Amino acid sequence: MTKPFDPVAEIAEFIDSVAPYDPNPGDPVAVIGVRTALGEGVFAVSDHVIRALCRALASYHDPEDRGTCAGCGSRRLDENLHCPDCGRLHGILGQVIAEHARRIAAEGGA
Numbered sequence: 001m002t003k004p005f006d007p008v009a010e011i012a013e014f015i016d017s018v019a020p021y022d023p024n025p026g027d028p029v030a031v032i033g034v035r036t037a038l039g040e041g042v043f044a045v046s047d048h049v050i051r052a053l054c055r056a057l058a059s060y061h062d063p064e065d066r067g068t069c070a071g072c073g074s075r076r077l078d079e080n081l082h083c084p085d086c087g088r089l090h091g092i093l094g095q096v097i098a099e100h101a102r103r104i105a106a107e108g109g110a
């Protein structure tokens with residue numbers, strides 16, 4: 001049986017995993033509060049822990065984030081790197097198709 005996703009427990013676990021490496025364990029410098037349907041937690045954390053949490057957040061990359069459309073700037077590229085907003089294809093396949101379209105156009109114009 002899998003446990004339900006519990007953000008409070010996840011944050012407590014993260015704090016426990018980095019706190020032992022705090023070179024200057026001392027007074028808390030930040031308070032993190034989380035409240036969900038499963039419960040709530042308030043954590044007073046040290047400089048080391050809040051920095052670790054911020055670094056973890058900064059290194060997060062959303063699996064749905066496939067970059068920005070070079071055509072219209074949309075951030076909603078689908079799994080085929082196709083932009084639903086302007087129709088542009090990105091990636092190797094997009095390049096091949098664009099190249100092919102250019103060749104066809106050039107031949108047609110000649």
Ligand SMILES: [Zn+2]
Pocket residue numbers: 069070071072073074083084085086087088
């Ligand atoms: Zn686009």
